[in-house]
Amino acid sequence: MEKLERYEPLVEDFDAFLDACERPLPSVVRVNTIETTPERAKAALDEEGVGWTGREWSDTVLELDTDNPGSTWASYHGWIHGQEEVSAIPAEVLAPEPGERVWDACAAPGSKTTQLAALMDDAGLVVANDNNLGRLSALRFNTERLGVTNTAVTNTDSRNFSLKPFDFDAFDKALVDVPCSCEGTIRKNPTALDDWTMDHVRSVAGVQKGILTRAIQATKEGGTVVYSTCTFAPEENEAVLDYALEEEDCRLVEFDVGLDSRPGVTEFEGETYDESVRKAQRFYPHHNDTGGFFCAKLEVEG
């Protein structure tokens, strides 16, 4: 936990924050509306005696009273998918519509890809890319298990992603849920911070900048790009946005998901960032009883 001490100046009620980071996460699933409705999924859980609690901010996010949601009929049929609550935020913020072309730049293992497909009623096209061939098998397994048919899976480095295989030259929207130092996943994985170093933060931030700028370039004018991480480090969050604002034609826009959040920070450890990064949102474990998360919505300009 001492690795989180550097965030004390950013986080109000810091002791409550640290306490929350020590507690395990609730067991949360997303209802897959490609295969069923939230009503039927709840009915199936009721039949099996698995208790559930809904969430005000989303019809499809349910907390279950079992630690093993995979051992349910609802899961076998692809009606529910284990997905941490904050992980459901970025696809909701991107809000893709049926018929649109959407790029999921860092797609494996596919929770957000399948959520995008569901939000699109499985119509339109999701291009799900990941640079790691090993993780692609999990991505492919999950898209098929959840009955997704509108996804094309590619295997390249997103920083140099090419639209060449496709018969269009820009996406309507892009989801950039980048690899990160994962500090926000400490509740799910207590060893998440064991390998944490400032060098890793700096190196992953470089990759994040490359992926976000490529996503902005590959998205049409007026289109939307959502950038997210599961970490608290401003170097991987606001600093990456600050870089993209400088390098590409884009602006940050406000959004509301109905979860408690704090605005992006404009200064940290002597660095200052563009004032508009306040429009990004920081989700802390002690505010909604979730993992930690960062999410920003950008509009691509001409």
Added chain:
Amino acid sequence: MTETSNDGQQFDRLPATADDREVEGRATREEVLNWWDQRFEIPPETFEEYSFWEKGKGKIWILRGNVASPIRIEALGMKFLRTRQEHWKPTTNAVQRFGREAEKNVIELTREQARRFVRGEDQELDWDGDWGYLVATHELAGESEPLGVGLFVHGELKSPVPKGRQRDL
């Protein structure tokens, strides 16, 4: 005239009919639609908005919508049907997704039979319909829901549920 052969590295859209076929042995869209209609009475209109693709010999994939053909990528939509063998075989995922439309060769299992099926176990049971691939269903949340594809032969329902999809429920 030389026949083009199947290239396992790329997805090729299925030809609409036999007259459009350029790759020997490749299934046509018409044949695929007829197969689902004849085997399960799933009407061809069900698949109006979908395109069909071959990558890997006999592996047919289903995509909602369309993309350029051929296309060299890792995956496209969902693996749907295995052709180029005597009996065509649908995938578990395809039957879970589209099997609700089936009117024929549907076998309703009890909860205990369904448990055995999803564990991947073969079981003896009474079925006086066609032999071959069946849509196995059970009742869940008030409606019949497809568990996947079963294979009925010699008084036995075999479970081809792939290892990674099997569950002990």
